[in-house]
Amino acid sequence: MAAPQHVRAAPLARALRATATATASAPVPIKSQGTSRRALLGLSEPQLRQLALDLGQESYRGKQLHDLLYKSRAKQIQDFNHVPKAFREALLGAGWSAGRSPVHHAITASDGTTKILLKLEDNRLIETVGIPVDDDNKGSSRLTACVSSQVGCPLRCSFCATGKGGFARNLQPHEIVEQVLAIEETFKHRVTNVVFMGMGEPMMNLKSVLEAHRCFNKELKIGQRMMTISTVGVPNTIKMLASHKLQSTLAVSLHAPNQKLRETIVPSAKSYPLGALMDDCKNYFLETGRRVSFEYTLLAGINDEKQHAEELAELLRTCGGGYHVNLIPYNPIEGSEYKRPYRKVVQAFVDALEARKITVSVRQTRGLDANAACGQLRNEFQKNPLLEIEPSPSTEPTLVPA
Numbered sequence: 001m002a003a004p005q006h007v008r009a010a011p012l013a014r015a016l017r018a019t020a021t022a023t024a025s026a027p028v029p030i031k032s033q034g035t036s037r038r039a040l041l042g043l044s045e046p047q048l049r050q051l052a053l054d055l056g057q058e059s060y061r062g063k064q065l066h067d068l069l070y071k072s073r074a075k076q077i078q079d080f081n082h083v084p085k086a087f088r089e090a091l092l093g094a095g096w097s098a099g100r101s102p103v104h105h106a107i108t109a110s111d112g113t114t115k116i117l118l119k120l121e122d123n124r125l126i127e128t129v130g131i132p133v134d135d136d137n138k139g140s141s142r143l144t145a146c147v148s149s150q151v152g153c154p155l156r157c158s159f160c161a162t163g164k165g166g167f168a169r170n171l172q173p174h175e176i177v178e179q180v181l182a183i184e185e186t187f188k189h190r191v192t193n194v195v196f197m198g199m200g201e202p203m204m205n206l207k208s209v210l211e212a213h214r215c216f217n218k219e220l221k222i223g224q225r226m227m228t229i230s231t232v233g234v235p236n237t238i239k240m241l242a243s244h245k246l247q248s249t250l251a252v253s254l255h256a257p258n259q260k261l262r263e264t265i266v267p268s269a270k271s272y273p274l275g276a277l278m279d280d281c282k283n284y285f286l287e288t289g290r291r292v293s294f295e296y297t298l299l300a301g302i303n304d305e306k307q308h309a310e311e312l313a314e315l316l317r318t319c320g321g322g323y324h325v326n327l328i329p330y331n332p333i334e335g336s337e338y339k340r341p342y343r344k345v346v347q348a349f350v351d352a353l354e355a356r357k358i359t360v361s362v363r364q365t366r367g368l369d370a371n372a373a374c375g376q377l378r379n380e381f382q383k384n385p386l387l388e389i390e391p392s393p394s395t396e397p398t399l400v401p402a
């Protein structure tokens with residue numbers, strides 16, 4: 001196993017304080033890091049109506065903006081043909097943009113999984129993935145969007161291509177929302193499910209994640225129960241998320257049944273003891289009524305033995321009844337020391353959990369032939385390590401390469 005790399009405790013604490021003011025209601029937009037203009041995408045109809053009034057227009061012009069963004073999917077203010085030229089010029093003059101980025105590259109696997117790279121205004125690349133699933137029994141089809149919440153990731157989990165690529169900055173709400181629009185345009189199909197499981201740790205950018213979640217639900221009509229927010233565990237943020245009482249699933253990436261092993265796989269776990277994490281998950285279930293999904297990546301010879309499954313079952317017993325285990329046989333990435341477990345080992349792990357009455361599923365590997373592991377495609381196109389960028393005070397946390 002490669003030497004794990006660690007996140008400094010103090011910057012992590014500062015980053016957590018920064019998320020402490022997170023709120024589900026979309027605030028008045030401000031110009032923000034990574035963008036030179038303020039973005040219309042992500043705003044609600046009342047906010048757009050207020051903006052129209054602020055720029056000397058009738059309120060209904062705001063409704064027109066709403067339709068242009070979410071129904072017509074106009075990509076530039078210059079294309080807003082339904083509103084007067086003077087209003088378009090006022091928007092541009094006040095520093096607004098539609099908030100859409102061009103597709104830089106897209107790659108499709110044989111199973112239809114499509115990974116899209118978007119090129120942001122500051123030339124950063126982010127990944128987003130569309131995963132189509134046909135439900136033959138119901139005669140319907142689902143399209144899941146796996147969205148990124150940060151450019152890179154500061155947490156550096158040892159098996160993760162995104163973590164290996166470093167961290168640049170948090171995404172703004174519109175940069176999360178536009179990923180779903182890009183997937184819908186690529187597939188010419190409505191996105192039915194959203195998982196915040198792409199690049200980055202969503203809980204370290206909770207304010208933008210909650211604003212994007214609101215927009216998906218209210219503007220794009222994606223049900224809250226169709227969305228999953230994933231985390232590797234960031235102290236205090238699960239409580240914060242629970243207080244919003246969303247009807248979305250919380251997915252917690254455990255990857256190990258005990259603190260010692262977990263710290264070798266997820267270095268940031270040092271700042272969040274497993275007992276405290278499990279207590280927070282239990283409380284999330286009690287507060288929201290939504291069961292927690294525990295994600296467990298099976299790494300051959302590391303955490304995939306029967307004794308690990310037994311220990312995991314014991315650990316979950318402390319968490320009450322509201323949970324489900326999702327096993328993910330490791331999807332190898334270039335340069336990784338980890339290997340994918342054999343199918344019979346995975347089955348033995350499942351059997352050991354089921355024998356202890358744990359509900360468990362094994363995630364089907366999608367798009368194995370399309371650089372599917374999170375961060376892999378981006379790393380191919382963005383060769384400059386993100387860590388070379390000097391983080392500004394608002395891009396915390398600072399990283400310490402091992």
Ligand code: SF4
Nearest residue numbers: 153156157160163200
């Ligand atoms: S697994 Fe998630 S939290 Fe860990 S480094 Fe990768 S993107 Fe970040």
